[in-house]
Amino acid sequence: MIQESELKTFVEGTTNYFEVAAQQPASIGSPYLVTEGQPSVHEYTGVINITGKREGVVYFTAPKAMLTVLLMKMQESDFSHETMRDLVGEVANTISGNARKDFGRDFVISVPSVLTGEKPEIPAMPGLRSFVIPINWRSHSAKLVVALK
């Protein structure tokens, strides 16, 4: 069973990014479970695969509007599709870096991949419930999904 400390590592990795990159902290909303199938995603999703002590996926999915505001806050003027992809990839990278730091060798964490669209091909984890943690930043909301066994 996934531990609270493990879940917090992923959450902190995400909220830290907002704190550092946008100098504006993100808060987490009410977490819940998705017991059947996969949670719905936003337009941009950064995925990291995890093997080793635990197996599964962790992804950060955010709507375009949120990423746009985030880029503006970061003084970026390029709001292209590629920049959005890079940004969501960077968030996933921060999550993965934080996890590497906390978990050590027990977890083998992949290089993040970025998926776009509302039905991306996220690796299915049959029979596994997903933890969905809403990430609230300003008036926008993204999701951090953790599905590990």
Add this chain to the structure above:
Amino acid sequence: MNFSGADRKRQLVTVGVGTVLMLVMAGVLIAGFRLATQMNANVAALQTASALQTYPNTLVAQLTSLRDRLETRAYSGQALADLRATVEKFDREMKQLGEFSHSPQFEQAQALWQQYSPVLDPVIDFTDQPYVDSDEEGSTLSPEGRTHYADVKRAQLFTQENSEPLQALLAGLSTQLQTEASTGANRLRVLLSAGVLAALVLAAAAAWFQLTRGRSERLAREAQEQTRDILRTVKEGFFLLDADYKIGSVWSDALTRLFGRSDFAGLAFEELLKDLVPPATLATAMKYIKLLWGERAHENLMKSINPLGQLEIHVETASGAREARYLQFDFHRVMGPKGVKHVLVSVGDITSSVLLAKELQESQENANQQVDMMLGVMHIDPVQLMSFLDSTETGLQLVNAILKEPARTDAEFRKKLDGLFRELHSIKGEASALNLMSVAHRTHALEDMVTELKKRPELSGNDFLPLVLKLDDLLAHLRSVRELATRLSNLRESAPTEARGGRSSGKGGTDELSRTLQSLAERLAKDHNKKFRLSVSGLADIPRAYVPTLKDVLIQMLRNSAVHGIEPAEVRRANTKSDVGEVRIEFRKSADGFELMFEDDGAGLLPEQLKAAAVRKQIVTPEEAAAMDTRAAMALIFRPGFSTQEQVSMDAGRGVGMDVVAKSVYAIGGKIGVTTNPGKFTRFKVSLPASEETSTAVA
């Protein structure tokens, strides 16, 4: 390996032998030097004595020559000068000889020589003219010459007579000196031989010492190499602590790997642990180390209180990740002649064994849980169990739906708590009624969390993370229970019909309810050490639409009766009541619908007690309580948060229950009332409207 004792002894023997031999050598050399000096003097004396032997004859010859010359009136001056020189030389050499020899021969020769002096002195002292020249007589002896001639003549005679004895004495002296020289030479030879022997022994000792030292050094080198190999290869970290709790200059290579540093020499033990353990653990560890230095500390006892027996530390790996490691520190005192000399510390990495033990424990717990779960599930009717699992999963979906409602503010988060609690409480009640304690305990833990969250001044999403994790755990557990139930069901179906008995021939939901209540009553009586009988009637008439609500209502009422109502047997006996209490449930049709009656013959409700509890729980103020009549006091039990039970348990004490019961009854259009007689009974009456599904009620 330990060389120090034998080595030290060998070194001491070698040094002792060497010193003795050196002293012998020095003695030999000094004695030899003295002997050689003496021999040198002897040789000189011998030469002198040998030379002196010729002198008596020389004197005789020279005196004869002088006499002849005087008789022939020849020139005598040269002869006299020769004689004088011989006498002086004889005299001088006798004195020289006297410095070397004091033998009797020499003394005798000396005495004899001294007798020469009165005879020879007038001769050699003569300085006048011996002749007188005249024309008539030619050259004649002068009067002085005549006296001189007489002296020469007398001296000639004396020397002739004493020449031989003096010569013999001098020869004897020479022989004696020769003998002494020979003896000296022999002694010197012996001494030289001893010196050579001592030198040989010394050389041999030096060679032996060199050989043994070389061997010792080789062994010491080998020992050092072996020590180095051990320290390099051993998996444990080893080091010595001195009396200042500092690490010594030697340690095993494993220490570097364990602590990710290499600056151990002279490092304080406190410094080593400072960044790895919490301050409290560090303080305890340092106290422990100080105790080890105490003379009275018993090693085995100390071992049992070692605070560093299993220490979890976090170290940074090469990739920058922090890794948990479990280290085991062992301390052994190294005793010296003056007490504890060092403390040997060994540090082992027991991470894998600790993790293995944890895994083992987890799997053991899992296995135990599986067994408990199986035992818990086996006694439940499969249909009833499946129905419970379905309704529980639905309930948990509702819990999840409440969680899923977006929330950003404290108020939004707080709003979720009541709903979560109601759902969880209901699930716990059903699980408890079915005696499915593994589910009931998990739900109870979730309830605890919700209760805890209610007390927090500010709520955020982070506070709900543990709740979601527990929910996940409960869902996973329910899945396991379902799998097990399915397997058991399959097993039962495959078993012969007669073996299964008639359990499946019940009357659906109401039979199931009756069984659930009976089962709950048995567990409650056992858990709370109470004795009571449950009698039910008319439950078969409950319309299907009312079954879920009335099930929750009756479960709650039954729990209240068991915890608050029915008194312990001894109390009942004291109140002239039967030991075994009675709880009655009756369901019947009424003029305008249905009526459910729940009654126990327990302690009843005391209005004053209810008021006091409500004040304690801050549900009403003391003033409000004082103003309440009996009816209003009785109504307190339906207020949220009310409970007379101080301790929270699985079955009561949270202050929820009757408010939920009342809400559920109101939700289906019913009414609830309570009557009581303190010390006699408590009776709840639930009135329900006629249901559309009345016709579908199981007859």
